[in-house]
Amino acid sequence: MPPETPPILSDGRVTLRPPASSDAFDIAEGCQDPEIMRWTTVPSPYDISDARTFLNDRLTPTQWWRNPTWVITEADNRWIGTVDLRPDGQGAAEIGYMIAPGHRGRGVGTAAIRLACTWALSQWGLQVITWKAFTGNVGSRALAQRVGFRIHSETLRLGLAHRGQRVDSWYGELLATDLTSPHSSALSSRAKAPAVALTRREQQVLNLIAAGEPNRAIAQSLGISENTVKNHVRALLEKLHARSRTDAVVRGVSLGLTQLPH
Numbered sequence: 722m723p724p725e726t727p728p729i730l731s732d733g734r735v736t737l738r739p740p741a742s743s744d745a746f747d748i749a750e751g752c753q754d755p756e757i758m759r760w761t762t763v764p765s766p767y768d769i770s771d772a773r774t775f776l777n778d779r780l781t782p783t784q785w786w787r788n789p790t791w792v793i794t795e796a797d798n799r800w801i802g803t804v805d806l807r808p809d810g811q812g813a814a815e816i817g818y819m820i821a822p823g824h825r826g827r828g829v830g831t832a833a834i835r836l837a838c839t840w841a842l843s844q845w846g847l848q849v850i851t852w853k854a855f856t857g858n859v860g861s862r863a864l865a866q867r868v869g870f871r872i873h874s875e876t877l878r879l880g881l882a883h884r885g886q887r888v889d890s891w892y893g894e895l896l897a898t899d900l901t902s903p904h905s906s907a908l909s910s911r912a913k914a915p916a917v918a919l920t921r922r923e924q925q926v927l928n929l930i931a932a933g934e935p936n937r938a939i940a941q942s943l944g945i946s947e948n949t950v951k952n953h954v955r956a957l958l959e960k961l962h963a964r965s966r967t968d969a970v971v972r973g974v975s976l977g978l979t980q981l982p983h
């Protein structure tokens with residue numbers, strides 16, 4: 722069977738899509754940034770051939786599923802950052818991310834990492850996502866904390882390699898139950914996604930979809946017909962601008978409308 726098409730994730734403001742060869746110039750330009758050089762392991766110096774090498778490893782679905790990588794975009798669909806998950810094949814993956822310099826400080830990173838983590842923990846079946854950063858990377862740490870990662874107070878001595886040298890690192894991890902919603906904390910209004918009003922029934926149906934229930938079980942549990950459930954699902958997909966049930970759950974969790982089962 723051919724591998725599934727990589728998922729596109731969106732909260733209505735920030736969209737994660739698979740990388741395309743046409744992203745090379747934007748990536749090459751963004752990765753010149755001194756902060757990206759300082760805090761990530763991208764090649765230094767970085768030019769268009771590095772961007773092409775990065776993309777060439779991620780263009781087919783088979784390559785993609787080995788190392789899920791999304792381009793972070795807003796309305797114009799252009800690269801403004803990258804998030805990737807490096808799975809260990811045993812229920813865990815380490816996350817990496819960057820946002821282009823002109824797009825920082827607007828909550829884009831938080832929204833994008835929340836979407837990727839929500840999908841990975843609810844739909845892809847990961848049990849834990851790990852995060853590591855060189856000590857001193859306060860921006861990355863604040864972002865991870867905002868998404869819900871539990872960050873440890875101690876340092877992992879020589880926990881990471883950076884350009885041929887071992888360096889101390891901070892570390893943390895995120896389980897499905899740690900995920901925060903945009904409305905659960907004091908996020909400034911700039912980062913809030915548009916509100917979506919669900920009816921009581923739609924809310925119940927969304928909660929049951931998030932719990933992994935099929936339509937028949939939802940109908941039984943709510944005492945309504947399967948056709949009525951289908952109508953509610955259709956309305957939900959429309960309100961959440963979701964293409965599938967999976968997408969509806971990811972968007973519902975991202976918008977703080979539902980939670981994953983504990």
Ligand SMILES: CC(C)(COP(=O)(O)OP(=O)(O)OC[C@H]1O[C@@H](n2cnc3c(N)ncnc32)[C@H](O)[C@@H]1OP(=O)(O)O)[C@@H](O)C(=O)NCCC(=O)NCCS
Binds near residue numbers: 825863
């Ligand atoms: C770290 C990075 C991804 C943050 O992206 P961003 O889109 O600016 O993040 P957000 O706007 O969502 O901010 C998230 C939180 O981090 C805080 N933050 C972001 N950058 C910060 C910085 N340099 N110093 C202190 N806090 C910072 C924000 O204030 C916000 O906290 P708040 O919600 O309490 O206000 C971005 O700065 C970046 O790409 N840096 C270089 C590459 C990098 O460090 N990658 C991570 C490697 S582990």
